[in-house]
Amino acid sequence: MSETANAFAEAEDVLSQAASWRAAGEKVALATVTETWGSSPRPAGSRLAVTASGHMAGSVSGGCIEGAVAEAAMETLRTGVPKLLDFGVTHERAWEVGLACGGKVKVFVEALA
Amino acid sequence: MTPETLAALQRARAEKRPVVLATRLADGAQHLLPDAAAPAVLAEAAAAALAADESGTVTIDGTAWFLHAHNPPLRLVVVGAVHIAQALVPMAAAMGLGVTVVDPRRAFATEARFPNVVVSHDWPDEALDALAPDVRTAVVTLTHDPKLDDPALDRALKSPAFYIGALGSKKTHAARLKRLRALGHDDATMARIRGPVGLAIEAVTAPEIALSILAEIVAVRRGAALAQKLAA
Numbered sequence: 572m573s574e575t576a577n578a579f580a581e582a583e584d585v586l587s588q589a590a591s592w593r594a595a596g597e598k599v600a601l602a603t604v605t606e607t608w609g610s611s612p613r614p615a616g617s618r619l620a621v622t623a624s625g626h627m628a629g630s631v632s633g634g635c636i637e638g639a640v641a642e643a644a645m646e647t648l649r650t651g652v653p654k655l656l657d658f659g660v661t662h663e664r665a666w667e668v669g670l671a672c673g674g675k676v677k678v679f680v681e682a683l684a
Numbered sequence: 685m686t687p688e689t690l691a692a693l694q695r696a697r698a699e700k701r702p703v704v705l706a707t708r709l710a711d712g713a714q715h716l717l718p719d720a721a722a723p724a725v726l727a728e729a730a731a732a733a734l735a736a737d738e739s740g741t742v743t744i745d746g747t748a749w750f751l752h753a754h755n756p757p758l759r760l761v762v763v764g765a766v767h768i769a770q771a772l773v774p775m776a777a778a779m780g781l782g783v784t785v786v787d788p789r790r791a792f793a794t795e796a797r798f799p800n801v802v803v804s805h806d807w808p809d810e811a812l813d814a815l816a817p818d819v820r821t822a823v824v825t826l827t828h829d830p831k832l833d834d835p836a837l838d839r840a841l842k843s844p845a846f847y848i849g850a851l852g853s854k855k856t857h858a859a860r861l862k863r864l865r866a867l868g869h870d871d872a873t874m875a876r877i878r879g880p881v882g883l884a885i886e887a888v889t890a891p892e893i894a895l896s897i898l899a900e901i902v903a904v905r906r907g908a909a910l911a912q913k914l915a916a
Contacts, residue, residue, distance in 0.1 A: 586697075590690055601685055605709065605750040606741045616739035616752050623782070653712035679750060681712045683685050 583630035589620040589683055598623035599683040600644035605655070611674030620683075623648050631678050632658075643680050653681040667682050677681055692716050693754065700756035702781075704730035709741070709748045714815070716840070724868050757782040758820050758905070763808050763836040764827035765793035768851065772824070772894035773801055780899060786811040786836065812839035822847035822901050824881060834863055838866060839891035841873050847904050849897060884908060 602619040612633035621644040659675030696703040733753040744915040765787035786795035823840040839855040857879035882896030903911035
């Protein structure tokens, strides 16, 4: 297991934001870093919330994979099917994005529904 | 995640209860642990994740689960509602630490000087007894007054607090250790006290000293080499 996000609180309360978006009638997806290898920027447990209308809160990387994760989140919102995304140097062709730092991360994407 | 699971998770966080959100990565099925209905092996793995304060993926009986540990915030007990505390408290709060200020001198520990912070006017030993520092608690004494600092340090040393810091010069600290020794603390125990408090960054102003204290708390918490070196 990698370094945790829990010891010190995050600046942004992603879950509260997700809950209030949903209360406001938005469709919300949650993305969570589940595994990291090497020098990935965000530890396991880091979260990103994405709405169908394109709002985002939190982060799962230094910004390099947020776009691809948001796209996958849109699909999960349409289908309702969660998915496990795999980002890293060896998968740059599959996702057309990679981590500049050379690390690898897995990100779990689910709908809040 | 269902809205019900999210609400339960938010409730646990608001009530400062340690919980683990377990997600089966194959299909997104979830348990919020502890949960009597969950399989025992999963419950054990969740307890281990909380103890280590680490989230991660584990394989249980051939199935991959993501165990997301949600521990309550680390706590910081600041003894002495002094000038440096006024800088330290908001910076610590911004880092997500749950802060309590202890100072029986009511003129110092006022709502105006410490807005939105839990303030105890009890004598430091009684306040520390009530707060019961655990392995997720840091204690920092800032009063420069042995009458207030010493009883707080005495109680902190008897607790499993992960960080104990005492403001004061090397000379002040040597005198302090002498007094604590008279209270029955041995050298090995007193070596837990970080004094002079904070990382050595030549801090001068109150916010700089607060920064050095918080940096040291992070270094100790994360097991940074910097913290090890200072302890030696």
